[in-house]
Amino acid sequence: MHPYRTHTCNELRLEHAEQNVRISGWVYHKRDHGGILFIDLRDHYGRTQVIVNPETPFFEKCSEVRLESVLTVTGKVVAREPNMINPDIVTGEIEIVAENIIFESESQITPIYLAGESEDVGPEELRLKYRYLDLRRESLHRNIMLRSRVIAFLRKKMESLGFNEFQTPILTSSSPEGARDYLVPSRLHPGKFYALPQAPQIFKQLLMVAGFDKYFQIAPCFRDEDARADRSPGEFYQLDIEMSFATQEDVFAVVEEVLHDTFKEFSTDKVSDTPFIRIPYREAMLKYGTDKPDLRIPIEMCDVSDVFLNSGFGAFAKAVANGAVVRAIPVKNIKGRPRSFFDRLESYAKEIGAKGLGYLVWDTDRIRGPIAKFMSEEELAELAGRGGMEDGDVMFFMCDAPDAAARIASEIRLKLGRDLDIIEKGTFRFCWIVDFPMFERDEETGDIIFSHNPFSMPQGGMEALLEKDPLDILAYQYDVVCNGVELSSGAIRNHRTDIMVKAFEIAGYDENDVYDQFPALSNAFKYGAPPHGGIAPGVDRMVMLIAGADNIREVITFPMNQRAQDLMMSAPASVSEKQLRELHIKMRAKNVTPENAKQDDVAE
RNA sequence: GGGAGCGUAGCACAAUUGGUUAGUGCACCGGACUGUCGAUCCGGAGGUCGCGAGUUCGAGUCUCGUCGCUCCCGCCA
16 A cells, blocks of 8 residues: 555545545544544545544644645545435545544644635735745635646647747846846956846847747846736746737737637636727727726726817816816726715725816706706716716716826726626626837926837838827737736737838937947847747736636635745845855945844845 | 825624724534535634834824735836
């Protein structure tokens, strides 16, 4: 007999009755009746009830052993009496009568409570410090397994579509664009640093130049950014994709198939049919106030600035004349809501930076509300037409600078979705956001700058760069969004150095800057570069959506906390003076030495 | 860098307008119990109410500061 197990804790059924078996696992639960002791033994696969009788030599020890200790149990499988069957677990029709028990590894009292999949999961700080315990919990264990299966599925899918997986360097050079880099000092080259890649962007484009045609990688990406609920600090993974001789539609077709099939495979929820709908960036900003709209909420906003410009509502009219906009949020059938509902919404709006929140109520044969008296019949009729207003509907109004109005209106739309409970359930609504602007104006300096990444091909190519107002030029740049979560950004790349130089020129750089900042790419493009494009859906976010988790840490094995610390491994940590000397590094911050940095390390 | 929320036993939470000895459940320790499956019953131990200052006859509760965590803004080509 195998020293540890003949079966897993999820394998034994009625048909195994009377067999002698051996299982190993953790003590999940104990129920001690004095004369009889039940132990639920748990492993990766499931759990099985073990019976310990008082006449056995190990009975005493079993009644004392702590939860989460590891045991090997040998005994006979016995069918349970009908009234003793536990229908909640698949091994519930049998139990094992223990004939021998080996105590492989005993547990101390665990700092977090694991038994009984309760909602009380304990404080995040302890969960992160004792991650290996937290990972034993069924829900987290299930999420991590889901992630493993999703990644395996993605690989299989990509390979079936003719893509090849390549590794790219982890130690590379800092790129001038984008987020803050994580830097790694060089020992051999004093004063020089490697950077961890924010994404394998340049490498994957170079693989296209090298002729590999279709690339993918489950790629680690490192960015020194602050955390969010859907953004773990430090590192994350992307399904990085690049393809040669491809149009935007070719990229969409691949991504739609991969995302649709993956979500279908691992979720019972509805998934948008392909092709996913495409929403131009400017339309998204107008209708949803954001470039990552949650399409499960049946509210579409519209612009009504012109209606208010000459209206009797002085506050808005004056603001619009000075460049503000008015965004309307029409909501179906909520006229019956109490005054407090509207008051709460307004105070929420003010909390997030709104100056106020006007509204009109279409109430049987009249239109009422705080601003109704300022508006003419014609203006009210125009508003009704724009929002498709019917009896019972309410239209909210936000007046502010375009950016602020969009941001606040977007937040209010989300809050309305939640508070009114009108977010469609059990569905993944995908969309593409397309036609991002190539350039935008820097709010502070007034300069023209790249909106997204400078590698994107402008729509209309060189001609557009030469002839159009830079702010009107769109890029072959796209995002894929699901339920309000930005899953991915991508672009058809600019593979022509002449167009790249011109684009950089518009953004205030000269030709040399292109070669200085992106030497590998701009050199490579001199030797025959295929037209190419790609995208990189975030794996963590994908799994988070499929798992229905509300926090990205729930789908990462060993995540860091919000301040980018690994409480389990005590990272980041101070290093010795010797290590620093080898790397030619001297502490610069006042009063920071290796010694007192060490005192500040995450505690044991 | 900024804003909001939270911080009471190992864990989850409670404590009337500021008012006596800060409670309950789980976990832990002791005891009882031969059919439980979040076992049950009896008993016990466990607290610098994050930390510091202030207001007050009196602070877990109010004020200020500070630290920590989470969420958000900035940031994320």
